[in-house]
Amino acid sequence: MQAKVVVVGSLNMDLIVRTPRLPVGGETLAGHGFSTAPGGKGANQAVAAARLGAQVAMIGCVGDDAYGAELRAGLIAEGIDCRAVMSATGVPTGIAAILVDDAGQNAIIIAAGGNAELTPARLTAHDALLQAADIVIAQLEVPLPTVEATLYRAHELGRTVILNPAPATGPLPAHWYGLVDYLIPNESEAALLTGIQVDSPQSALLAAQRLMERGARRVLITLGSQGVLYADSTRHLHLPVDPVVAVDTTAAGDTFVGGFAAALAAGQSLEAAIGLGQQAAALAVTRPGAQPSIPYRHELPA
Structure with missing residues (x-):
């Protein structure tokens, strides 16, 4: 058992339609492209961590x-x-049905399919993988009892626990908060978790502080083109990102999480780990x- 990063999560086939803009309710639009691609937040994060140097x-x-x-x-490859x-x-x-507009927004x-069958019992059957991990990553696209079992077991084993609370x-x-070492929402997820509208580094800090009041140890809020806000009990940092022209933001957050985990697994500093995640996500979009x-x-x- 040599796994340094273990990802517990979803695998989806993405069904992608390109469209000039996102439709409103009741509207039919003509798209201009269709493709399929492997996805799912769990699998995306596993691939990102592997491509960026981790054993996964x-x-x-x-x-x-x-x-x-x-x-x-695809994962085996x-x-x-x-x-x-x-x-x-x-x-x-x-599967995930994904609409991507010409501005790159999605x-x-x-539809959960097999992801809904990842029960706590199925997780327990592979406890040896959790024991062999340095870092365990979870998201919210599989049943919540399984996410909870993952957090409890990884914390019990003393592993570094990353939770991407998405969707x-x-x-x-x-x-849950006390079981997680790094909580990594994006701005919309942070807003849903806290009730604070997150649209800037300043509002992200307010949201992070509220999450820490609930027991979160370390919070990273990804802010798209505005970078990442990091906060813990002793400090906070805003790490901006160089501007890029976005084609498709699908999997940008997953790429950040995977890159961040890969760098932590390699023993890099917090700032270096955030930087690697940001660089990878900026190229992905x-x-x-x-x-x-x-x-x-x-x-x-x-």
Whole structure:
């Protein structure tokens, strides 16, 4: 068992439609492109961590269909340990229907499929992977009892625990905060978690402080073109990012999380880990797709 980063989370096949703009309710628009690409927040973060230098294992669940086989094969091709990517019979693999407008913004609808079959019992069957990890990453695209079991077990084992609370629908369970070492929402997720409108580094700091009042140890709020706001009990930092022309923001946050985890696993400093995540995410948004957009380490500055 050599896994340094273990990702517990979702695997989806992304069904992507390019459109001039996002439609409003009841409207039909003519798109100008369709493609499929491997995705899912968990798998995206696993691929990002692997491409950016980490040794990675994935714990997840797909359906017993062609999409599931394709997703597993794609992760294996990235060198990711997939012994815990399980197939659930009688259910489809999860999908994400993604609309991407000409400004690079997206709207996403997820059908969980096999991701809903990642139960705490299935997680427990692969406890050896958690034991072998240095860093454990979770998101919210699999059943919440499984996320909670992941946080409890990883914390019990003394592993570094990263929670990307996405997709967020409201406040997290209060008892989760003390189990997480790094809480990494984006601006909209931070707003849903705290009730604070987050649209600047200043408002992000207010949201981070509220999350720390609830028990979060360290908070990183990703702010897109405005960079990242980091806060803990002793300091806060705003790390800006160089501007880029965004083509597709899908998987930008996942790329940041994976890059950040890869750098931490390699023993880099907090600032260096944030910097690597930012560099990788900035390059990812200049490319279409989820996993196809995620860069390799050699593509980034030394």
